[in-house]
Amino acid sequence: MRYLYKLLAVLVMSAVFSLPSLAVENNCQSCHADWEDEGGPASMWDGDIHKEVGLTCADCHGGDPTLEDMDEVRQGRSYVGVPKTVAIPNFCGRCHSDPSYMKKFNPSVATDQLDKYWTSIHGQLNEQGDAQAATCVSCHSVHSIQPAKIPSSSVYPMNLPGTCAECHANPIYMKPYDIPTDQYDKFVGSVHGRQLLEEEDLGAPACNDCHGNHGAAPPGLDNISAVCGTCHARQAMLFAESPHKEAYAKAKLPQCETCHSNHDIIQPIDEMVGVGEKAFCARCHDADSDSKGFETAAAISDLLDSLVRIERMAEATIDEAEIKGMSVDNERFALKDVRSALVESRTLIHSFDLEKVKPEAEKGMQLAAATHLRGLDIIEDYYFRRKGLAISTIIITLLAIVIWIKIKRFDNS
Numbered sequence: 535m536r537y538l539y540k541l542l543a544v545l546v547m548s549a550v551f552s553l554p555s556l557a558v559e560n561n562c563q564s565c566h567a568d569w570e571d572e573g574g575p576a577s578m579w580d581g582d583i584h585k586e587v588g589l590t591c592a593d594c595h596g597g598d599p600t601l602e603d604m605d606e607v608r609q610g611r612s613y614v615g616v617p618k619t620v621a622i623p624n625f626c627g628r629c630h631s632d633p634s635y636m637k638k639f640n641p642s643v644a645t646d647q648l649d650k651y652w653t654s655i656h657g658q659l660n661e662q663g664d665a666q667a668a669t670c671v672s673c674h675s676v677h678s679i680q681p682a683k684i685p686s687s688s689v690y691p692m693n694l695p696g697t698c699a700e701c702h703a704n705p706i707y708m709k710p711y712d713i714p715t716d717q718y719d720k721f722v723g724s725v726h727g728r729q730l731l732e733e734e735d736l737g738a739p740a741c742n743d744c745h746g747n748h749g750a751a752p753p754g755l756d757n758i759s760a761v762c763g764t765c766h767a768r769q770a771m772l773f774a775e776s777p778h779k780e781a782y783a784k785a786k787l788p789q790c791e792t793c794h795s796n797h798d799i800i801q802p803i804d805e806m807v808g809v810g811e812k813a814f815c816a817r818c819h820d821a822d823s824d825s826k827g828f829e830t831a832a833a834i835s836d837l838l839d840s841l842v843r844i845e846r847m848a849e850a851t852i853d854e855a856e857i858k859g860m861s862v863d864n865e866r867f868a869l870k871d872v873r874s875a876l877v878e879s880r881t882l883i884h885s886f887d888l889e890k891v892k893p894e895a896e897k898g899m900q901l902a903a904a905t906h907l908r909g910l911d912i913i914e915d916y917y918f919r920r921k922g923l924a925i926s927t928i929i930i931t932l933l934a935i936v937i938w939i940k941i942k943r944f945d946n947s
């Protein structure tokens with residue numbers, strides 16, 4: 535019994551002493567946690583970067599965190615409350631545009647988000663009082679804001695397309711604006727979307743890699759290929775030296791997008807070069823009105839076709855030799871070189887110059903042809919050895935018979 539009293543005393547004492555310290559820490563959060571439903575600010579707040587760096591509700595919303603009553607909090611002069619939607623950029627920018635404040639937490643953090651935001655279409659609409667345009671919290675969420683490198687963040691590359699799609703794929707929401715709402719659907723089925731969302735390759739672009747994070751706007755004509763070129767440097771360089779560079783600029787056509795599109799880029803195939811139905815080239819070059827572009831397209835297409843055909847033939851021969859149990863390590867290696875010549879030729883089509891594609895394609899063809907011939911030799915070798923084996927089997931059998939007869943005679947004598 536005495537023991538219980540002692541325990542009770544200890545409990546009471548510790549409660550009394552811990553109360554004031556809790557109050558100083560954060561009354562806002564503890565009171566809100568008491569009455570809010572699951573999903574309210576106080577419960578979402580765990581994991582928010584602002585909590586992690588030691589900030590509290592009052593750092594954003596103002597108010598005196600030592601007070602124990604919301605009405606008193608509201609009456610305090612420092613209380614900011616909940617910002618109107620259009621006021622959110624400045625609400626967040628108060629800290630994020632202040633380098634001397636931000637550097638105390640993270641010396642390398644950028645402080646240009648708000649400035650860039652005002653240059654974007656989102657920012658411009660916000661400035662006109664349009665509450666539908668994205669603000670900081672549309673992309674970053676609120677009360678569970680996390681840096682982009684954390685997989686549960688709304689701006690983690692694999693989550694970002696879904697974040698943009700909440701507005702951009704919603705036809706009702708986007709109705710007042712005269713723009714398509716198919717970007718997300720197209721992106722998901724594109725080479726980039728599949729690489730990012732299915733293969734989980736963070737090197738593939740999400741929406742923001744092409745549109746920017748804070749200056750979200752469609753890249754202008756001049757910088758579309760610059761955007762693509764940040765990852766596809768070879769193709770961009772070849773294009774820049776090609777006859778199309780000037781021709782497209784004059785016709786106000788974007789560089790890569792003219793052929794590949796922007797959101798629904800599909801897996802390129804050889805039929806896209808040439809003058810056939812699926813060929814990009816045939817959209818602009820035809821036999822009647824121009825000869826050079828048309829002829830080049832047809833010639834490059836022939837080269838690629840030949841290379842692919844010889845490569846397949848060589849591969850089939852080497853496969854056959856391997857099935858027969860012959861060693862084909864060197865030939866497999868040569869086939870790899872043929873493949874890289876094919877890959878390189880496909881990249882070189884972006885010069886739109888037959889003379890640039892030809893040497894690489896011919897190198898591949900020669901190697902493929904030589905490998906095919908080697909394969910035939912190996913197969914012939916196999917038959918020769920089998921024939922040799924048969925002959926030697928017969929000779930040995932004959933010899934055995936002769937010896938047997940001799941032994942028989944010897945026994946009889």
Ligand code: HEC
Pocket residue numbers: 561562563565566569591592595596597598599600601602603604607608615616
């Ligand atoms: C004793 C409990 C309590 C404390 C302490 C408290 N709040 Fe509240 N707060 C509430 C309740 C309850 C509401 C819901 C609105 C209402 O009915 O009063 C609320 C509403 C809010 C709102 C919504 C906007 C508004 O003005 O109604 C914000 C923002 C807010 N609190 C922030 C804070 C901040 C920041 C602190 C600390 C400085 C704080 N609260 C401290 C109980 C509390």
Ligand code: HEC
Pocket residue numbers: 562563566575576579584589590591592593594595616617618619622625671676677
């Ligand atoms: C990084 C700044 C920031 C911090 C920190 C922050 N809030 Fe908020 N809070 C906001 C913004 C911005 C809004 C308005 C969101 C909107 O309109 O979409 C908001 C909205 C609210 C609202 C009203 C809308 C709602 O979601 O119910 C309440 C209540 C609230 N906050 C409470 C809190 C509490 C409690 C904390 C601490 C646990 C907190 N906030 C921490 C920025 C912050």
Ligand code: HEC
Pocket residue numbers: 583584587589593594625626627628629630636639640643670671674676679680681682
């Ligand atoms: C009271 C000052 C303050 C306010 C207001 C504020 N933040 Fe922050 N924010 C910080 C600090 C400090 C950090 C931590 C810096 C760091 O570690 O990079 C941070 C970090 C972040 C990060 C992560 C940065 C990173 O490293 O990737 C994001 C995103 C962010 N804040 C968005 C917002 C948004 C959106 C709002 C408005 C709803 C907002 N912040 C309001 C101070 C603030």
Ligand code: HEC
Pocket residue numbers: 623624626627630643644647648651656668669670671672673674682689694742747748750
């Ligand atoms: C259209 C969506 C969008 C809007 C609007 C937006 N952000 Fe961002 N923000 C991003 C993305 C995406 C990243 C992540 C970039 C990356 O992958 O590193 C980011 C990164 C950040 C970072 C980390 C540092 C940096 O610059 O990379 C901070 C801080 C930040 N945003 C604050 C803000 C603030 C403050 C606002 C409002 C003025 C805002 N953001 C508006 C999408 C947005």
Ligand code: HEC
Pocket residue numbers: 655656659666667668669672673694697698699700701702711712713741742745750751752
């Ligand atoms: C809160 C809703 C919302 C979110 C989230 C949002 N946007 Fe927007 N966005 C809009 C609205 C509204 C417009 C204005 C449409 C118009 O008139 O151009 C717009 C305009 C744009 C434009 C300019 C379109 C044009 O040609 O006029 C681009 C590009 C864009 N957003 C990209 C993005 C990207 C990328 C993201 C994600 C990182 C994103 N947006 C997230 C609402 C949103």
Ligand code: HEC
Pocket residue numbers: 695698699702713714717718721726739740741742743744745752753758791796797
């Ligand atoms: C590989 C680069 C790339 C990616 C990834 C990308 N876009 Fe685009 N986007 C573009 C280009 C280029 C344009 C410009 C089209 C024009 O001006 O003709 C554009 C245009 C837009 C527009 C203007 C309206 C339209 O459809 O023409 C919006 C809105 C937009 N993109 C949103 C998005 C969203 C949301 C995502 C992610 C789901 C995304 N984009 C992913 C390159 C990209």
Ligand code: HEC
Pocket residue numbers: 725726729735737738739740743744758761762763764765766790791794795796799800801802
């Ligand atoms: C952030 C980097 C990045 C940007 C920006 C980018 N891409 Fe890609 N792209 C990739 C990755 C990664 C792949 C998939 C891996 C691969 O096959 O090369 C890919 C694949 C492709 C493919 C298919 C290649 C193949 O062999 O399967 C095409 C075509 C393509 N991108 C065109 C474009 C165009 C056009 C743009 C600009 C509108 C662009 N990309 C912007 C990274 C990027």
Ligand code: HEC
Pocket residue numbers: 777778781782785787792793806807808814815816817818819824826827828830831834883886887
């Ligand atoms: C969007 C239209 C368009 C597409 C698609 C296109 N071209 Fe062109 N091409 C042009 C224009 C315009 C010129 C410059 C005017 C001209 O000489 O015909 C040009 C010029 C050329 C030239 C230089 C002609 C000369 O007279 O020096 C070659 C070669 C060429 N293109 C090959 C191709 C090949 C190969 C493809 C397909 C992979 C292709 N083009 C796809 C529009 C296009």
Ligand code: HEC
Pocket residue numbers: 759762763766769770771773778789790791792793794802803804805806807814815838880881882883884
């Ligand atoms: C005139 C049309 C045209 C233009 C413009 C064009 N491409 Fe291509 N691209 C093609 C064709 C055709 C193929 C298919 C080659 C094949 O598979 O035989 C291709 C294939 C590709 C591939 C996959 C093969 C490889 O090279 O690895 C990538 C990546 C690519 N293009 C990127 C780009 C980029 C980046 C730009 C802008 C700098 C661009 N393309 C401009 C027609 C074009």
